[in-house]
Amino acid sequence: MLSPDDYTIEQKPAWCPGCGNFSILRTVKESLAELEIPPHKVLLVSGIGQSSKLPHYMKCNTFNGLHGRTLPVATGARLANHGLPVIAIAGDGDCYGEGGNHLIHAIRRNINIKLFVHDNQIYGLTKGQASPTSGEGMVTKVQPFGVFSEQLNPLALAIALDAGFVARGFAGDTEFLKELMKEAMGHKGFSLLDILQPCVTFNKLNTFKWYRERVYRIEPEYNPEDRSGAFTRSLEWGARIPTGVIYRNSRPTLEERVPIIKDTPLVRQDFDFKATVEGLLTGLYKT
């Protein structure tokens, strides 16, 4: 039996006191422990942003790379070793802004990556600019007249692209968040888990209180396999905000479709130098 403490290391988080990231970190550890995935049997890939520091605060294989490029690194790692579960940790600026193009194509590939987006509707690391999910009209230092752009709806976007697994969690409801993380981990295919996470320092609008008044757990009889219904539900935002698995399908994953890695992960495939060189030369004379 693993416990969340098995993932604990001596790194002091540099997050603000009260930040929603703390509860996400704790929930990630709990989920992995309950799924019996030890620290060396999982890879966390992150980019840049407050969220992306998460892998540094727990024991796990980590690749902390560029801002916005979490998914390409995760894709390469996963194609090289699909025996290793890969979790991509990103923020709303990181994944929906800088890395938006990669999100579209990771969903299209349906590569078996678990994308956890810490969505605080603001830029935290750079101190308070609007993010793609900031509400229209939100006033910031850089948007003194309010945000003009339409708020990005990541769930609707993912459902439009027929993503394998689309869910929303809330950092203030860790019990449910843990279930969602575990479900995402269990899903075979690309999984987007958008996690509403208050930024206690810069987002004075979307606070814990603001979310608590709106967020609800989706009803048990809801059918996440109905794409049109899921799309409609994904549009719900305002007085009530649904959390839970909004959409799910069972498309084949990229790893299943690439014939080269169908049986054995790439990293486990031996390379025979001598035979390869001989084979290359024979091939040349044949043409």
Next chain:
Amino acid sequence: MDYTVKIGGEAGQGLVTVGEILSRVFATAGYHVFSHQDYESRVRGGHNFYQIRVSETPVSSSLEKIDIVVALDRASIELHGPELTDEGFLIYDSETLEEKLKGSRYIGVPFKKLATKDGGSPVMANTVATGAALGMLGMDIAPLLDLIEKRFRKKGDAIVEGNVKAARAGYGYAKEHCPECRFLPAPPVSAKVMLTGIEAISLGAISAGLKFYSAYPMTPSTGIMNNLSAMAEKYGIVVEQAEDEIAAINMALGASFAGVRAMTGTSGGGFALMVEGLSLAAITETPIVIAEGQRPGPATGFPTRTEQGDLLFILHTGHGEFPRVVFAPGTPQEALNLTNRAFELAEKYQIPVFVVFDQYLADCQWTYESLSTEELVYKDYRLRGDAFASQKEYKRYAYTESGVTPLGVPGDAPHVVVADIDEHDEEGHIVEDAETRIRMTDKRLFKKLAAIREEIRPPLRYGSESPDTVLVGWGSTYGVIKEAVDALNERGDNAAMLHFSELYPFPARGGYMKVLEDAKRTVCIENNATGQFARHMSAETGYEFALNVNRYDGRPFTVDYILRGIEDAVS
């Protein structure tokens, strides 16, 4: 024997197929071949050509004069008719071209009519042209018929038969209607191996154990992705077409971190997008090989043409300070060797290594009696399986004497592997302190760079032992500069070449500097406008060339161009 055949036409007319078949026929017949291609950025129309030099001795550049022009369109007649040698001939389709061309050097061959005469299809007109060229040269038709059989077998007997008839018809017609053709082919010897630069880069990567290639299509690098995809199943390679170049390099780094040899390839514009990823490779100490196919910029410039314009960009780009290795092979054989070695050094030192080429090297076909595989190496530097599991502890960036920390494969041992883009401690976690910063920079930059320098080999010397004239070049210009040296020496000059293919770290000062210092005149020859290698060499060694010959019209050098350039530079 030293003949040049040029096939000209519009994009989409099939001139590349004619060129490829002729080159292949010459090589399998036992001749040496050198070919280059010139094409526009379009799928239909425009004007393209494929130029093949065929000889019984090795050849390494294209000539300006043509012995046989195969004109598939009117523009080819106008553009390439004047390039004919005094003994040269041009063949064109006398049926489809409205006016008949006068002059005994212009031979009308009814390509389409001959193709359809015995029930063949009009698309076999190009096979008629191919047969006709072979007939004019007076070469044996058997290798062509063999190749047709092999190439069209899958399409069925009717297609094979039609093409065989078309080839024979063109061959016979040319023999009959060109009694003035006086080409004397040397007796063929043994079949030659023929390959292009881009094929050689692909083979070099496979020979080095490449397992993952991600890229976004961009001329002239796309051929690598095409070749690797074709061989993916046989050699167990995952090829992923990325959504953009940024994704391409980041995917390759992800795969490399996970434990397999990875590579990406692109051209200047795509590489500009990858640059942030280059710095990521550097600070995370993740091995990667980057093939950069230069083309004339700025920006899109001449997208299908050739230039050596990205050297200083590749040498200096990437924010921050870190070691890299830059190779620029001069021939397909060298492209094979250096791409293989790029992986060796990338893995050994956990650094980015470049294989720099251009459209010219990518497309040129060279022939060899046989390819040498002596220099190819493979050593797995990763910490895997039991070897990793048996380690008491593991820190991804542990300080070592050499600066290199063994690269553990995540998942193979109870230890975690932490790679970090921030300045980090030995375990890979974020730090802010000055002391660690200095120690980590010393580790990944100075310690490694000192060792990498020892690996770099001096430039290749060719020609006179104690030359008065030294021609210097790098990368794809090897073959043409070598022939320019031969031409100078035939004229009674005392000339030699220094060819650099290992460009960074710069080769340690050695015999080559004395060759330059003792020469009466030194000429740096570059396919760019500003002499980027000359500046690089000046920065690294303090050496200043007396003369520079630059070509920046997007076209490759010829021997004559170089000789004229030297004369102009002298005066």
